[in-house]
Structures are given as C-alpha cells and as structure tokens.
Amino acid sequence: MTRPLVALGASDPMAVLRGLEAALAGGPALLPVAEGAPALPTPPPADVPQRVALVVETSGSTGTGKRVALSSEALLAGAAAADAALGGPGVWLLALPTHYIAGLNVLTRSIAAGTTPVVVGPGHFDAGVFADAVDRLVVGPAAPRRYTSLVPVQLARVLDDPRATAALGRFDAVLVGGQATPVALRERARAAGIRVVTTYGASETSGGCVYDGTPLGTVRAELVDGELQLAGPMLAEGYLDDPERTAAAFTEREGHRWYRTGDAATIVDGRIRVTGRLDDVVISGGEKVPLGAVERIVRELPGQDGAVVTRRASGEWGEVPVVVTEHPVDLEVVRARVADALGRAARPAEVLVVDRMPMLASGKPDRRAVRTLADPPG
Structure with a gap:
C-alpha cells in the first residue's frame, strides 16, 4: 500500500x-x-x-x-x-x-x-x-x-x-x-x-x-x-x-x-x-586529532562560542586544524589551551577571521563552505 x-x-x-x-x-x-x-x-x-x-x-x-x-x-x-x-x-x-x-x-x-x-x-x-x-x-x-x-x-x-x-x-x-x-x-x-x-x-x-x-x-x-x-x-x-x-x-x-x-x-x-563525529578526525604528524574536541575547547574561550574548527592540508603534517571565527583571538592562546587538553598535535595552525560565518538555513555552520575558506581548492 x-x-x-x-x-x-x-x-x-x-x-x-x-x-x-x-x-x-x-x-x-x-x-x-x-x-x-x-x-x-x-x-x-x-x-x-x-x-x-x-x-x-x-x-x-x-x-x-x-x-x-x-x-x-x-x-x-x-x-x-x-x-x-x-x-x-x-x-x-x-x-x-x-x-x-x-x-x-x-x-x-x-x-x-x-x-x-x-x-x-x-x-x-x-x-x-x-x-x-x-x-x-x-x-x-x-x-x-x-x-x-x-x-x-x-x-x-x-x-x-x-x-x-x-x-x-x-x-x-x-x-x-x-x-x-x-x-x-x-x-x-x-x-x-x-x-x-x-x-x-x-x-x-x-x-x-x-x-x-x-x-x-x-x-x-x-x-x-x-x-x-x-x-x-x-x-x-x-x-x-x-x-x-x-x-x-x-x-x-x-x-x-x-x-x-x-x-x-x-x-x-x-x-x-557526545564527543564528536567518528569520521571528523585528521591525522596530523601521524597522530589522530578529533576536530570536534578541538572545537569544544576553542568555543570555551571568551567570545568564541560560534567558532568552527576545520581541516587544512599540510605538506609537513598531512592535515592540521584551523580555527575560523568572526571574532579575533590570539593564536598562541588558542594553541596553548588546546595543547594543554589534547596534546601538541591538536594545536590549530591558524586563526582565520571572517566577516560572517557561512551558515545553513537551520542555523548550523555550513562546514563545507567553512572548509573551503580555510583550504581553498587549487
């Protein structure tokens, strides 16, 4: 029927x-x-x-x-x-x-x-x-x-x-x-x-x-x-x-x-x-880094509750985390906080400040667009 x-x-x-x-x-x-x-x-x-x-x-x-x-x-x-x-x-x-x-x-x-x-x-x-x-x-x-x-x-x-x-x-x-x-x-x-x-x-x-x-x-x-x-x-x-x-x-x-x-x-x-997606992991310097865990730590910093952590290809490390945010934050502060919680391999390589975070209609970050910002093709 x-x-x-x-x-x-x-x-x-x-x-x-x-x-x-x-x-x-x-x-x-x-x-x-x-x-x-x-x-x-x-x-x-x-x-x-x-x-x-x-x-x-x-x-x-x-x-x-x-x-x-x-x-x-x-x-x-x-x-x-x-x-x-x-x-x-x-x-x-x-x-x-x-x-x-x-x-x-x-x-x-x-x-x-x-x-x-x-x-x-x-x-x-x-x-x-x-x-x-x-x-x-x-x-x-x-x-x-x-x-x-x-x-x-x-x-x-x-x-x-x-x-x-x-x-x-x-x-x-x-x-x-x-x-x-x-x-x-x-x-x-x-x-x-x-x-x-x-x-x-x-x-x-x-x-x-x-x-x-x-x-x-x-x-x-x-x-x-x-x-x-x-x-x-x-x-x-x-x-x-x-x-x-x-x-x-x-x-x-x-x-x-x-x-x-x-x-x-x-x-x-x-x-x-919930600690993150099982497939949302980068291998940085031979170590597994869960991007969701990095993002949770970054979002606890003042003014960063909307930050997104994505991946970027790296000739030296394979892949590295990158923070994308609408509000500037000192990279070394971020790296120190993440390293204390997750180890050195999890430290973001860059903080990328954007005028407006790409969003889906649901109010969630558009992670595909964010990744393109952090790691443009070509």
Missing part, C-alpha cells in the same frame, strides 16, 4: 502545519522543501509506503543528500516523550525553518497538544522580531506552558538583546540543539534566568530524543565500538528509495532496531556526552 507524497514550500510555516496535520491523520505524506535550495540528484517519488507520513530532505553540513522517511507513530512518539520530559504540553514559538526536523518538531508537538504555534517573522533571525513574537504567545488552561526551540547562534543573539532576553525568560523551557552548545553560552543563559534544555537527535530519530544527556522515555542508548547507537519508537523507517544507506545506518540487535549515529560518545551513569 502506498500514499501520495506532496512537496510543499517551507516558506509558509502555517501551510506546512496544515500539511503535516493531514499527513499525521493518514492523508498524503508531506515533503517540506526549502525554496531556492539545491535539489537532490534524484527527484522525489510520487508515492511512498503507507507507513511514511513525513519525508525530510537533508544534506547535512558535510554529507551527501538523503531523504529521511518518518512514520506518524515515530513522530507522535517523539512528541509524547518530549511533553513528558518537559512537564506537559504547551504553546510553542516557532523560530526554526520547517524543512528541518527541529522546526517540524515544533509543529508536531503543537498538533499533538491541540495548540497553534506562534511564528517568528521570516528572514534572518532577529532578536527584536523574536521578542515581538513572544508578546503574541497566549497560553490557556489546556496548555499553560510556553516552549521554544533554538540553535546556539540564535540563543547567543537573544542574549545580546536585553528585551529579547527578558522575553526568553518567560518560557518554561528553551530547547537548544542542532549542534553542541558551548558551556559558556549555557551558563550565560542560565545566569539570565533562562531554562535551557540541551537536546540531541537527528532527522533519523524524529529530532531531539536526548535531553540534557538523558534519553527520553523508552529511548535506549548504547555504545558499540565507541559509536553512539539509539533505539526506540521514534526511529525513522529509513532513507527513501535507498536500501543500501538504510541498511548501513539501521541495524537489528537484541530484538531492537538501532540507529547508528556516527557520533563518538561516552555514557556515564546513564548520561550521554
């Missing part, structure tokens, strides 16, 4: 909301599309398996394009687990694009709660516009709580604006995810009275399924050869029309279906700490 797949421009969040509501109720499956974004190499099919309610296109910040197929059951299981962890359903403020899973999560949770989200204005994120949108939030007896979801760069911009910071303090929880949230940024938010909840997940897990390091509800987490693997009712069906990639990313073990995240992590007393 199949059902039609309807592609819908994501520039109208309320249209996406209506399309998702119909899909969750058994109508045509929904494919939100970012207008103006490069198309994937193959067009989407006209029909999808009956179990598929939502298809999320993602190219990631470094990988190749894919279409993640999600069922109504997975999406609603994720929404229910999130509501339970947050203390109940609520009214949501949508500040994220609706062709990304984090923005779609806001819509799914609003549908499940029977509430209508308030949408921050279109265009680049603006703290003043965000504060105006918060003023439009109205809670009621059925859903008396306020929630929103941001990426770290949005949180930083809000905290730079006193009025927006005060508005953010009115939320019962502010979910922050999409990438690692620097400790200094979390501490700054909490000092301002913001109830931050850090989230971890992917399109393949129906979005965030780990809050503040703790798996939600029936979500299970295990480490297999250092890789974080997740199981639970929120897992995607797989990748649309791509059985080989599906087989590589999803595995059966101990009577459960597991998603191989590709992330390195530690689990201590049930709490997960």
Whole structure:
C-alpha cells in the first residue's frame, strides 16, 4: 500500500502545519522543501509506503543528500516523550525553518497538544522580531506552558538583546540543539534566568530524543565500538528509495532496531556526552586529532562560542586544524589551551577571521563552505 507524497514550500510555516496535520491523520505524506535550495540528484517519488507520513530532505553540513522517511507513530512518539520530559504540553514559538526536523518538531508537538504555534517573522533571525513574537504567545488552561526551540547562534543573539532576553525568560523551557552548545553560552543563559534544555537527535530519530544527556522515555542508548547507537519508537523507517544507506545506518540487535549515529560518545551513569563525529578526525604528524574536541575547547574561550574548527592540508603534517571565527583571538592562546587538553598535535595552525560565518538555513555552520575558506581548492 502506498500514499501520495506532496512537496510543499517551507516558506509558509502555517501551510506546512496544515500539511503535516493531514499527513499525521493518514492523508498524503508531506515533503517540506526549502525554496531556492539545491535539489537532490534524484527527484522525489510520487508515492511512498503507507507507513511514511513525513519525508525530510537533508544534506547535512558535510554529507551527501538523503531523504529521511518518518512514520506518524515515530513522530507522535517523539512528541509524547518530549511533553513528558518537559512537564506537559504547551504553546510553542516557532523560530526554526520547517524543512528541518527541529522546526517540524515544533509543529508536531503543537498538533499533538491541540495548540497553534506562534511564528517568528521570516528572514534572518532577529532578536527584536523574536521578542515581538513572544508578546503574541497566549497560553490557556489546556496548555499553560510556553516552549521554544533554538540553535546556539540564535540563543547567543537573544542574549545580546536585553528585551529579547527578558522575553526568553518567560518560557518554561528553551530547547537548544542542532549542534553542541558551548558551556559558556549555557551558563550565560542560565545566569539570565533562562531554562535551557540541551537536546540531541537527528532527522533519523524524529529530532531531539536526548535531553540534557538523558534519553527520553523508552529511548535506549548504547555504545558499540565507541559509536553512539539509539533505539526506540521514534526511529525513522529509513532513507527513501535507498536500501543500501538504510541498511548501513539501521541495524537489528537484541530484538531492537538501532540507529547508528556516527557520533563518538561516552555514557556515564546513564548520561550521554557526545564527543564528536567518528569520521571528523585528521591525522596530523601521524597522530589522530578529533576536530570536534578541538572545537569544544576553542568555543570555551571568551567570545568564541560560534567558532568552527576545520581541516587544512599540510605538506609537513598531512592535515592540521584551523580555527575560523568572526571574532579575533590570539593564536598562541588558542594553541596553548588546546595543547594543554589534547596534546601538541591538536594545536590549530591558524586563526582565520571572517566577516560572517557561512551558515545553513537551520542555523548550523555550513562546514563545507567553512572548509573551503580555510583550504581553498587549487
């Protein structure tokens, strides 16, 4: 059995909301599309398996394009687990694009709660516009709580604006995810009275399924050869029309279906700490250097919570880390801090200051563009 797949421009969040509501109720499956974004190499099919309610296109910040197929059951299981962890359903403020899973999560949770989200204005994120949108939030007896979801760069911009910071303090929880949230940024938010909840997940897990390091509800987490693997009712069906990639990313073990995240992590007393991508390693002078670990250290330096660490080819060392940032920082300070934590081989070779960090529409750094800045072809 199949059902039609309807592609819908994501520039109208309320249209996406209506399309998702119909899909969750058994109508045509929904494919939100970012207008103006490069198309994937193959067009989407006209029909999808009956179990598929939502298809999320993602190219990631470094990988190749894919279409993640999600069922109504997975999406609603994720929404229910999130509501339970947050203390109940609520009214949501949508500040994220609706062709990304984090923005779609806001819509799914609003549908499940029977509430209508308030949408921050279109265009680049603006703290003043965000504060105006918060003023439009109205809670009621059925859903008396306020929630929103941001990426770290949005949180930083809000905290730079006193009025927006005060508005953010009115939320019962502010979910922050999409990438690692620097400790200094979390501490700054909490000092301002913001109830931050850090989230971890992917399109393949129906979005965030780990809050503040703790798996939600029936979500299970295990480490297999250092890789974080997740199981639970929120897992995607797989990748649309791509059985080989599906087989590589999803595995059966101990009577459960597991998603191989590709992330390195530690689990201590049930709490997960993601330490970086397993494949995000350079060999510098014969030593393995995890770029994610270098980036976390750099981001703890004052003013560097948006810095990105990428790689550059080196005739002498093979590859070396390079820091790309919008704010100048002394290279020797960076090298000393990194060397103390990770050893001499991990020391960045350069700090490259840019006028504006290349960003994806999701608010994440565009790591392919950043790498091109640090190591231009030719």
